[in-house]
Amino acid sequence: MELSPTALALLGLLLAAWTATAVWLVVGSLQRTRATRQTKATLRRLSRMIDDSPAIPLLVKADGKIEGPERLAAWLGLDALPDFLSELSDAQNGLSEGDLEQLHEAVRRTQKTAAPFRMMVTPQGSEKSLAVRGQLANAAIASGGAALIWWFDFSESQGELSRLRSETARARNDFAALVGLIEAAPMPMWFRSADMELRLVNSAYVDAVEAKNAAEVVDQQIELVERVDGLDAKQIAKQAQDRDTPIERIVQATVGNQRRTLRVSDLPLGIEGVAGYAIDIEELEEQGRAFRAFRAAQRSMLDQLSVGVAQFDEDRRMTFANQPFQRIFALPTSMQVEPARFERFLDSARDKSRLPEVRDFPEWRAELAQWFQADAPEEDQWTLPDGTHLRIVAQPMPDGGLVMVAEDRSEQLALSATRDTLLRTRTATFDSLFESLGVFAPDGRMQLWNRSFPAIWGLPEEFFDEHPHVDKLLDRISNRLARPGQRKAIGETVRAATLDRKEKGGRVVLSDGRTLEFAGVPLPDGNGLLTVMDVTDSTKAEAALRERAKALEEADAVKTRFLANMSYEFRTPLTSIGGFAELLQSGVAGDLSEQGREYVGAILASVERLSTQIESVLDLTQSEAGLLPIAREDLDVLSFMTHLVRSREEALDAKNITLDLRGDKSAGTVKADRRQLGRALGNLLDNAIAATPESGRILVALTRRKSGVKMVISDNGEGMKPSELARALDGYRLAGSDGKDGKRGLGLPLARQLIEAHGGRLEIQSEKGAGTTATVLLP
Structure with missing residues (x-):
């Protein structure tokens, strides 16, 4: 079956889409796988990071x-x-x-x-x-x-934190201790910041500048050290910081209210600032000055001695030789200017024949040089070629030096030849004395006696030939004493003279009625001298004189009481007389004639004068008996004396006398009885006015002294002889130049008594024809 082109195109598109999808799925799967591996690696890494x-x-x-x-x-x-x-x-x-x-x-x-x-x-x-x-x-x-x-x-962090806390606490404690130490330091200490301003001061600094507290010092920037050579403390501290070197200097500063010598140190602390402290070296400076003065005084004193003294330092150089030493060894002037060594000194003395003749001089000189290393003083006797005999003492010093003492004993050798003659003379002198003498050694045995010593005690002379002990002597004389217990007093006197080196004496009465006075005197040789004298006749005369003195004291006391009582008794009738005379003068009993008024005025004047005399007698007797009442108050000296002077303006004008009162407010005040002190100073002013001639001059000067006030009252009158001044101070009347009695009376004795009752002193200087000066010193 053949596919259409459209179907083929769709099929191609489907295959392409499927291929693209497969490719996308494969790529996504690879990415997810890679991501998963990365995630696992990341998880392992994160897990490991968490574990670590x-x-x-x-x-x-x-x-x-x-x-x-x-x-x-x-x-x-x-x-x-x-x-x-x-x-x-x-x-x-x-x-x-x-x-x-x-x-x-x-x-x-x-x-x-x-x-x-x-x-x-x-x-x-x-x-x-x-x-x-x-x-x-x-x-x-x-x-x-x-x-x-x-x-x-955080164990390690906690340990480190604990350590840091411990170190911080320790540092804080150390800082607190350091601050406390600085605060408690007796020397002023301070700290300056980088700008050289004060940031911290201790209490010693605050006390030194007399501030209230440290805050006031920091706020006001109160400096302890003053400007020296145009530089203040901040500038010196800045120099120390710039140089990064401590600067130490000695300056004078006012610490409290005293000028003290301070050693001031500025210590740079890097960029933090500068620390400083001041050490008071005033005592050290005083000790240095005292040491230099002591050394100068010591050498001056050594120059006054007759014994030659020379000082050598640790380098064996002669630093000092007094005049006798220079004279004994004939030291040249050059050696006094330039210190010579010990060996050179010996060579010079040998050249002048001032050393003993020895066979081997270099060896002998080396032996003498060993004195510097000796542990104890060395003593030697030198006989010079001219017959001079020297006693040499070499005293080594702790600093390695040596003190050499040369004593010329030539005269002592000559004196020893006359010793026997002196002993015989002493024996003859002892025997010819009227007093009975006995010399006892420190062990209590009798060494010497004169012929009258056995006779006064009634003892045979053969008894003393054995040099008896004092206890044995007391046993023999105890039966001859009226009171045998008095033998102890004699023994203590001998002991005080021999052992205690003190003078002591006493009296004993013998059974035959004689009175013996004895005394123990320490002698320079360590022995004690017992002197015995028959004072029977003088004792009887002394008893009679004591009885007479007692009778005179009783009579004087009766006289004082009589004067005090009679002075009080005189006041009553005298006050009555004055009162009646004032009544008559005021006309109560009728008008008086001119002559009657004169008589009444004379009566009132006599009453006032007699009242003054009775008051003076009463004050004088009370003062002598220590019964004068003193009511002290603060008296301004200048105004007080000004009032006394102004109260006598009439008497000054009557004689045309110029009175110069010198003084100002600086005289200050005194603690005194206004009435009594006024009477004392008034009597002195009255005496000065009476003694000053017409148109004369009186000076009254007031000055302040450290111990009180000094008042001087001086006149240019006739003055008095020493005998007249003594009589005036005793209260006797003196005859004037016209033959009439003067008006001294009791003024000066009363003034002296009143001033002494205030704790003061009255001094009077007078010269015939040159006037009289009375000086009153009051505390």
Whole structure:
């Protein structure tokens, strides 16, 4: 059967379509196969990445069933990963009950609310630290409200974090300790920022600048160190930072209210800033000055000694030689200018024949050089060719130096020749003395005595030939004492003179009625001298004098009481007389004649003068008895003295006297009784006015002293002789130039008593024809 062309065309088209479809299916199958292989490779790669990742996923379904890699079981210490979340804990491994319960609650909350959570757990029996992060699982991973939990092992991070926290805590503690140390440091310390502004200061700095606190110092930028040579503290600190080198300097600064010497150091701290501190070296400077002054005084003192002294330093160079040393060894002037070594000094002394003659001088000189290394002082005796005998003492010093002392003992050798003569002379002198003498050694044995010593105690001389002990001597004389217990006083006197090196004395009464006075005197040689004297007659005379003195004291007390009582008794009638006279003057008893008024005025003037005299006598007697009342108050010295001067203007004008009051407010105030001090100073002014001639001059000067106030009242009157001044101070009347009695009275004694009652002092200087000056010193 033949096919039509149309059928063939359709058949061709069908075959082409079928072929294309087959080709498309084959190509799609190949692509899917390739995709499947790629997917499997990706899954294996992702699975391997999950296995090697630092985090492990765990899927928790709604029913509590879990899915995850077995590696999580190893982290939790389990043999295998269980099927349910509640099985992640057993008796010894896995999570603890508390962690498991907290995890279960967090998972349930996430499944319900889709809220993520974080927590940290530590498996039982393990040191691992696991971080847990949970979230609601994506629907592509699991459906039905499953939770996806990621587990992270941050044990190393936790250890590192713990270490860092520990180091941070330690650093914080170290910083706090350092800040506390800086704060407690007794020296001012500070820190400047990169711009050289103060950022931190300690308490010592705050106290040094007298600020309230550190904040005030920082806010106001109060500097401790002042500008020196045109540079302030900030500029010096900037130089230290720029050079990256500490700068140390010694400056004067005001610390508190005192000027002190400080050693200031600026320490650069890189880009952070500059730290600084100041050490008070005022005491060190004072010690240095004191040491230099001491060395100068010591050398000046050594120059005054008769013993030659030379000092050598650790290099064996002569640093000092006093005048006697230079004279003994005839040192040349060049050696005084340029210090010479010890060996050169010996050579020079040998050239001047000021050393002993020795056979081998170099060897002998080397032996002397060993003095510098000696452990103890060396002593030697040198006899010079001219017969001079020297005692040489070499004292090695701790610093390696040497002090050489040369003592010329030539005179001592000459004096030793006369020693026997002096001993005989001493014995003869002892025997010729009126006092009884006995010399005791420190061990209590008698060494020397004169002839009257055995006689005064009534003992035979043969007893002292054995040089008896003081205890044996006391045993022999105890039966001759009126009171045998007094022997102890004699023994203590001997002990005080010999052992205690103190003077002591006393008296004893013998059984025969004699009174002996004894005294112990330490002697320069270490012995003690016991002197005994018969004072029977003088004791009787002394007793009589004491009785007379007692009687005089009682009479003086009776006189004082009499004067005090009579002064009070005088006031009553005197007041009555004055009162009646004033009544008469006022006309109560009728008008008076002119002569009667003159008589009444004279009576009132006499009453006033007698009242003043009685008041002076009363105050003087009370002052001498220590009963004068003093009511102290603050007195302005200038205004007080001005008032006293103005109250005497009439007397000054009457004699045309010029009074110059010098002083100002700087005189200050004093604590004094206004009335009593006014009377004392008024008496001095009255005496000056009375002693000053017509048109004379009086000077009153007020000055403030450190210990009080000084007042000077000076006149250009006649003045007084020393004898007249003494009589005036005692209250006697003096005869004036016209033969009449002066008006000294009790003014000066009363003024002195009143001033001394205020704790002050009155000094009066007077010269005949040159005037009188009274100086009052008040505290």
